[in-house]
Amino acid sequence: xxxxxxxxxxxxxxxxxxxxxxxxxxxxxxxxxxxxxxxxxxxxxxxxxxxxxxxxxxxxxxxxxxxxxxxxxxxxxxxxxxxxxxxxxxxxxxxxxxxxxxxxxxxxxxxxxxxxxxxxxxxxxxxxxxxxxxxxxxxxxxxxxxxxxxxxxxxxxxxxxxxxxxxxxxxxxxxxxxxxxxxxxxxxxxxxxxxxxxxxxxxxxxxxxxxxxxxxxxxxxxxxxxxxxxxxxxxxxxxxxxxxxxxxxxxxxxxxxxxxxxxxxxxxxxxxxxxxxxxxxxxxxxxxxxxxxxxxxxxx
Amino acid sequence: xxxxxxxxxxxxxxxxxxxxxxxxxxxxxxxxxxxxxxxxxxxxxxxxxxxxxxxxxxxxxxxxxxxxxxxxxxxxxxxxxxxxxxxxxxxxxxxxxxxxxxxxxxxxxxxxxxxxxxxxxxxxxxxxxxxxxxxxxxxxxxxxxxxxxxxxxxxxxxxxxxxxxxxxxxxxxxxxxxxxxxxxxxxxxxxxxxxxxxxxxxxxxxxxxxxxxxxxxxxxxxxxxxxxxxxxxxxxxxxxxxxxxxxxxxxxxxxxxxxxxxxxxxxxxxxxxxx
Numbered sequence: 198x199x200x201x202x203x204x205x206x207x208x209x210x211x212x213x214x215x216x217x218x219x220x221x222x223x224x225x226x227x228x229x230x231x232x233x234x235x236x237x238x239x240x241x242x243x244x245x246x247x248x249x250x251x252x253x254x255x256x257x258x259x260x261x262x263x264x265x266x267x268x269x270x271x272x273x274x275x276x277x278x279x280x281x282x283x284x285x286x287x288x289x290x291x292x293x294x295x296x297x298x299x300x301x302x303x304x305x306x307x308x309x310x311x312x313x314x315x316x317x318x319x320x321x322x323x324x325x326x327x328x329x330x331x332x333x334x335x336x337x338x339x340x341x342x343x344x345x346x347x348x349x350x351x352x353x354x355x356x357x358x359x360x361x362x363x364x365x366x367x368x369x370x371x372x373x374x375x376x377x378x379x380x381x382x383x384x385x386x387x388x389x390x391x392x393x394x395x396x397x398x399x400x401x402x403x404x405x406x407x408x409x410x411x412x413x414x415x416x417x418x419x420x421x422x423x424x425x426x427x428x429x430x431x432x433x434x435x436x437x438x439x440x441x442x443x444x445x446x447x448x449x450x451x452x453x454x455x456x457x458x459x460x461x462x463x464x465x466x467x468x469x470x471x472x473x474x475x476x477x478x479x480x481x482x483x484x485x486x487x488x489x490x491x492x493x494x495x496x497x
Numbered sequence: 498x499x500x501x502x503x504x505x506x507x508x509x510x511x512x513x514x515x516x517x518x519x520x521x522x523x524x525x526x527x528x529x530x531x532x533x534x535x536x537x538x539x540x541x542x543x544x545x546x547x548x549x550x551x552x553x554x555x556x557x558x559x560x561x562x563x564x565x566x567x568x569x570x571x572x573x574x575x576x577x578x579x580x581x582x583x584x585x586x587x588x589x590x591x592x593x594x595x596x597x598x599x600x601x602x603x604x605x606x607x608x609x610x611x612x613x614x615x616x617x618x619x620x621x622x623x624x625x626x627x628x629x630x631x632x633x634x635x636x637x638x639x640x641x642x643x644x645x646x647x648x649x650x651x652x653x654x655x656x657x658x659x660x661x662x663x664x665x666x667x668x669x670x671x672x673x674x675x676x677x678x679x680x681x682x683x684x685x686x687x688x689x690x691x692x693x694x695x696x697x698x699x700x701x702x703x704x705x706x707x708x709x710x711x712x713x714x715x716x717x718x719x720x721x722x723x724x725x726x727x728x729x730x731x732x733x734x735x736x737x738x739x740x741x742x743x744x745x746x747x748x749x750x751x752x753x754x755x756x757x758x759x760x761x762x763x764x765x766x767x768x769x770x771x772x
Binding site for chain 2: 351353354355356357358359361362365366368369370371372373374375376377
C-alpha cells in the first residue's frame with residue numbers, strides 16, 4: 198500500500214512538476230501573476246489528444262501541445278505588454294477564452310485515449326515491455342531530466358539572466374538595455390509551454406482529456422511552489438527547479454494519503470487550501486515564538 | 498569648454514515636457530531647454546524641487562520623449578524617439594535610491610553581468626564565466642568594500658552605500674557615452690555619501706566619462722565638475738563654464754539665482770542645502 202502511494206505520488210509529482218515550474222517562472226521569476234495556466238493545461242492536453250486519437254505520432258503530438266502552450270503564453274503576455282491590460286486580467290481573459298478554444302479543438306468535452314498509442318505505449322513498444330506504472334515513471338524521469346537540464350542552462354544564459362532580472366527590477370533592466378516586454382513575453386511563453394506539455398502528458402497517462410481537467414491547476418502549482426520552497430529553502434537555479442518537483446511530489450503525496458484515509462474527492466480543494474495555509478503560516482508562527490521580528494503582511 | 502577635445506557629445510535642443518496636458522493638473526516640467534555637453538564634461542545640475550532636473554534626466558535616459566520639436570542627440574545621432582532600452586547604450590544611470598539601480602534577488606555577479614552587456618545583444622552564452630568573473634573582481638576591488646570577494650551574495654544583503662557603489666560600477670563598466678547621476682547620494686548618510694562621491698569622482702576621472710550629476714547640495718555642486726547649471730521652473734537659469742565656476746562661492750550662487758529668477762531666495766522654500 199505504501200509502495201503504491203509512493204509510486205503514484207512520484208509519477209504525479211513528475212507530471213505536474215512541469216506545471217509547478219511554469220507557475221514558478223511567471224509568479225516568482227517574472228512577478229507576473231499569470232492565470233492562463235488553468236486553460237493552457239487543457240489546451241496542451243486537447244491538442245495532444247486530438248492528434249493521438251487521429252493516429253499521429255505521439256511524440257509529435259506532445260511537441261505540438263508544447264507549441265500550443267507557447268502561443269497561449271505569448272498572447273497573454275502580449276495583452277499585458279502591447280495593450281497594457283493588467284497582468285491578472287490578461288491571464289483571466291486567456292483562461293476563459295481558452296475554455297472555448299479547447300472545446301473546439303476536441304469537438305466536445307472529452308476525448309478518450311484508451312486504445313490509442315501514447316508516448317508511453319511507444320516507449321513500451323520500443324523497449325519490448327508492457328506499459329506499467331514503473332515504465333511511466335522512467336519515461337517521465339527522462340523527460341523531466343531533459344527539461345531540468347535545458348532550463349538550468351537557459352536561465353543562466355545572457356537572455357535567461359535578463360528574463361530573471363526583469364521580474365526583480367524592471368526599471369533597471371530597461372536602463373541596462375534589455376527590452377523587458379520581450380523578456381516577459383518569452384517567460385510567459387516558456388511557462389505556458391511547460392504547462393501545456395504537462396497537460397498533454399497527464400492526458401496520455403490517464404488515458405483521456407477532459408475540458409475541465411485544468412480547473413485548480415494554478416492553485417496546485419502555487420501550493421507546490423510554496424511547499425518546495427518551504428521544505429528545501431532553495432538557493433540557485435538548479436535547486437529551485439528541483440524544489441519545484443519535490444514540492445509537487447509532496448503535494449500529490451498529501452492528496453493521495455488524504456484520499457486513502459477516506460476523504461472524498463470533493464474534499465480535495467479544502468485539503469489543498471489547508472495545506473498552503475499550514476506551509477505559509479508555520480514559519481511565521483515559529484519566528485513569532487522565537488521572538489523574531491517579522492515584516493508586516495504583504496498584499497501582493 | 499570640455500576637458501578633452503571640444504566635441505559636442507550630448508546636444509539637447511528645445512526640450513519641453515508638459516505633463517497632464519489640457520487638464521487642471523497641467524504642469525510644464527521642462528520649458529525649452531537647450532544644452533550642449535562636451536566630451537569629458539562633468540556638469541552638476543542644481544535646482545529646487547520641481548525645477549525639472551529629474552525630468553531632464555528622464556528625457557535623456559529615454560524614459561519618455563520630449564514634446565514634439567525637441568531633440569536629444571548623442572554623438573551626432575538623434576536618439577529622441579528611441580525606446581528607453583535603446584537609450585541604455587548611450588547613457589548609464591545611477592538612481593537616487595540604491596534599490597533602483599540594482600536587482601535585489603540577483604547576486605552581485607549577476608547584477609554585474611546584466612550591466613556588462615549594456616547596449617549589446619544578449620545571446621545564449623553563459624551570462625557568467627571565469628573571464629567575466631575576473632573582470633567583475635577587478636572592477637569592484639577599487640571600491641575597497643570587499644564586494645569582489647562576495648560575488649555570489651544577493652544584492653539585497655548589501656547596505657545602502659555598498660549597493661549604491663555597486664550601482665555606480667554597473668553604470669560605468671560598459672563605458673556608456675554619458676553617466677547620469679540622479680541625486681545618487683541623497684539617501685545615504687553623510688559619511689557614506691562622501692565615500693560614494695569620492696568613488697564617483699575617481700571612476701569619472703579614470704574612465705574620462707562625460708557626466709551629468711543632479712544634486713540638491715550647493716557645496717557638492719561647487720566642489721565637483723567643471724560646469725554648473727542651475728534650473729528653476731523648467732528653465733536653465735545659470736549655465737557656468739569652467740573659469741566662472743572655479744571662482745564661484747555659495748553666496749555668488751544664491752545671488753546669481755536671485756538675479757536670474759527675479760525673486761527673493763528663500764533657502765527653505767527652494768530646498769537647497771548649503772552644507
